[in-house]
Amino acid sequence: MSTIDEVTTAVGATGGGEPAGYVRGNLRFLLNEMRLVFFRRRNLLLLFVVVIFPLLIGIGLKLAAPASHGGEGGGGGPASGGAAFFNQLAGNGVFLTFIALSLLLILVLPVVIAVVSGDSVAGEAGYGTLRYLLAVPAGRTRLLAVKYLTIVAWGVAATFIVSAVALIVGVIFFPVGPVTLLSGTTVSLGAGLVRVLLVTIYVCAAMAALGAIGLAVSTFTEHAIGAIAAVMILVVASEVVDQIPQFASVAPYLPTHWWNSFDSLLRVPVDTTTMWHGLLSFGVYAAVFCAIAWARFTSGDVTS
Amino acid sequence: MTTTTGSPELAISSSGLTKRFRRQTAVDHIDLAVPKGSVYGFLGPNGSGKTTTIRMLLGLAYPTSGSAELLGVPMPGGAVSVLSRVGSLVEGPAFYPYLSGWDNLARYDSADQSASRKSAAARIGTALDRVGLTAAAKKRYRNYSLGMKQRLAIAAGLLRPRELIILDEPTNGLDPQGTREVRALVRQIAADGVTVFVSSHLLAEVEQVCSHVGVMRTGNLVFQGSLAELRRTSAPKISVHTADVPLAAKVFAKLGLADPVPGEDVITAELGDAEPERICADLVHAGVGVRGFSVESPSLEDLFVGLTGEGFDVDH
Numbered sequence A: 001m002s003t004i005d006e007v008t009t010a011v012g013a014t015g016g017g018e019p020a021g022y023v024r025g026n027l028r029f030l031l032n033e034m035r036l037v038f039f040r041r042r043n044l045l046l047l048f049v050v051v052i053f054p055l056l057i058g059i060g061l062k063l064a065a066p067a068s069h070g071g072e073g074g075g076g077g078p079a080s081g082g083a084a085f086f087n088q089l090a091g092n093g094v095f096l097t098f099i100a101l102s103l104l105l106i107l108v109l110p111v112v113i114a115v116v117s118g119d120s121v122a123g124e125a126g127y128g129t130l131r132y133l134l135a136v137p138a139g140r141t142r143l144l145a146v147k148y149l150t151i152v153a154w155g156v157a158a159t160f161i162v163s164a165v166a167l168i169v170g171v172i173f174f175p176v177g178p179v180t181l182l183s184g185t186t187v188s189l190g191a192g193l194v195r196v197l198l199v200t201i202y203v204c205a206a207m208a209a210l211g212a213i214g215l216a217v218s219t220f221t222e223h224a225i226g227a228i229a230a231v232m233i234l235v236v237a238s239e240v241v242d243q244i245p246q247f248a249s250v251a252p253y254l255p256t257h258w259w260n261s262f263d264s265l266l267r268v269p270v271d272t273t274t275m276w277h278g279l280l281s282f283g284v285y286a287a288v289f290c291a292i293a294w295a296r297f298t299s300g301d302v303t304s
Numbered sequence B: 001m002t003t004t005t006g007s008p009e010l011a012i013s014s015s016g017l018t019k020r021f022r023r024q025t026a027v028d029h030i031d032l033a034v035p036k037g038s039v040y041g042f043l044g045p046n047g048s049g050k051t052t053t054i055r056m057l058l059g060l061a062y063p064t065s066g067s068a069e070l071l072g073v074p075m076p077g078g079a080v081s082v083l084s085r086v087g088s089l090v091e092g093p094a095f096y097p098y099l100s101g102w103d104n105l106a107r108y109d110s111a112d113q114s115a116s117r118k119s120a121a122a123r124i125g126t127a128l129d130r131v132g133l134t135a136a137a138k139k140r141y142r143n144y145s146l147g148m149k150q151r152l153a154i155a156a157g158l159l160r161p162r163e164l165i166i167l168d169e170p171t172n173g174l175d176p177q178g179t180r181e182v183r184a185l186v187r188q189i190a191a192d193g194v195t196v197f198v199s200s201h202l203l204a205e206v207e208q209v210c211s212h213v214g215v216m217r218t219g220n221l222v223f224q225g226s227l228a229e230l231r232r233t234s235a236p237k238i239s240v241h242t243a244d245v246p247l248a249a250k251v252f253a254k255l256g257l258a259d260p261v262p263g264e265d266v267i268t269a270e271l272g273d274a275e276p277e278r279i280c281a282d283l284v285h286a287g288v289g290v291r292g293f294s295v296e297s298p299s300l301e302d303l304f305v306g307l308t309g310e311g312f313d314v315d316h
Helices: A002-013 A022-038 A041-063 A078-089 A095-104 A108-127 A129-135 A140-173 A189-218 A224-243 A259-266 A272-299 B050-057 B079-085 B101-111 B120-131 B146-157 B176-191 B203-209 B227-232 B245-255 B276-285 B300-308
Strands: B010-020 B025-030 B033-035 B039-043 B065-070 B073-075 B086-089 B164-168 B195-199 B212-217 B220-226 B237-242 B266-270 B290-296
Touching: A022 A041, A022 A140, A022 B101, A041 A095, A041 A108, A041 A140, A078 A095, A095 A108, A095 A140, A095 A189, A095 A259, A108 A129, A108 A140, A108 A189, A108 A224, A129 A140, A129 B086, A129 B101, A140 A189, A140 A272, A189 A224, A189 A259, A189 A272, A259 A272, B010 B050, B010 B195, B025 B050, B025 B220, B033 B195, B033 B212, B039 B050, B039 B203, B050 B065, B050 B164, B050 B195, B073 B079, B079 B086, B086 B146, B101 B120, B101 B146, B120 B146, B120 B176, B146 B164, B146 B176, B176 B195, B176 B203, B203 B300, B212 B227, B212 B300, B220 B227, B220 B300, B227 B300, B237 B245, B237 B276, B245 B266, B245 B276, B276 B290
Parallel strands: B039 B195, B039 B212, B086 B164, B164 B195
Antiparallel strands: B010 B025, B010 B033, B010 B065, B065 B073, B212 B220, B237 B266, B237 B290
């Protein structure tokens, strides 16, 4: 690549040490960004909250009066999925992961993603460090890519922490054994754990799409708080509209509509239609909002 | 992909560079020409378009029309390929308050695709040492004083050997010791052959350090050239301190000196082609008691104000 060669000659001529390779140079930036996000005190506190919630949910459910209905769950759409899990919990502690995920998906997980994604570009603009990063040069597209990959990694970390903590708590407090799925079939514990993994990955995809929305909003402002708030308002508005029967025709296109559809993975056979609808929604939202972020960021003046 | 098409002797060049906002033209068709190896002072009143120009040069803002080249590479298109060779300080320092000085520099260094990781620690250490921040390297940035923040920003510009350094008010907020250090640093850097582009209000500083100047006024480049050329645009004056001003004025009139300005105990006039020795001798012969006699070149401040206007009135 002639550009790299030119820089190499210039650096060599002025004695700046041997230049980094293409992959290593990008990896270094990505790792630095991840370190910045994962070790920032405010973000660590968020992860702590993410650990505490499933713990509290598990303890709370254990202490509450046990739901004595046996296996009445399964039902139609995503809205009734929550009730189904609660019934199954008494039978198997593995279900705590699904309960925790569906409860935290209402607000806690979105907040955790919104904080990091809303802060991604707006925070840099707010500190003024954005102009220096671009002058290094970090490269506008490269900076966005590093930011989005970090947001996705953050979402994966938060979601897996929820699942892991809930799984551990569920195993401790509730009986474990062969898992009876929502469709009534019973699978072995191992197969049940595989389902837990698939559900967690599905939710990670949902959070990656939300992260893209956050990244896009972040490129429009210099105020991180504003971006974070805007993302949360979008999430809440989407959830509210999703509940209104008059808007049923719009519902499948809302970003939050398919979040709870991971119950489609808890059936035998797997309800692939719903699952693919969900993944498609996430994919489209991620692609569209990443494109919006890229268009805005590469074409606008950096005034901060 | 980016070939050097510009003049090789110019570190920064622009052609008709313009930036228009909705109702205002901030930068109006300027043709910068910063020779390689020079120390170029970029002067102008607040609001004259200096910072906007610098932002366009660094690829942070996109020009409305016209073009600019940094080290021969067109900007902003060639930003990624040339900015590693350019250090900059724009509109004050900006760092992460929750990171230490060292970690802040390490972050900027990691964003540089062509910087080597192996030499990073050594280079950061050297840069900090050059600005005198080695002792404070591990302190959180939010605990830095203003002077330390400014110096860290300069250190960031020195993380790698650069061919061009763009400094926007580098001595802002520094105490006299700090100002002297920055001046010495700029001289050191320039002596290494690096082109230095300094935007400053401290005309005394500029006069001491710069070899070339460019003066902006309401978006236009009203003067560009060497400092010597700028001085030549205004005539030197003769200044005589004496108790007998009217008699001295008569001598001046006899010698044909233009624009005599009599004061209470001093009289000035344009030197023109006359020889100062002759004037002094004539004064003494005429019986004028000469207390003080000097030939004064106009200060940079006078030249600057002459080019950019007096007073607080904003032109636009």
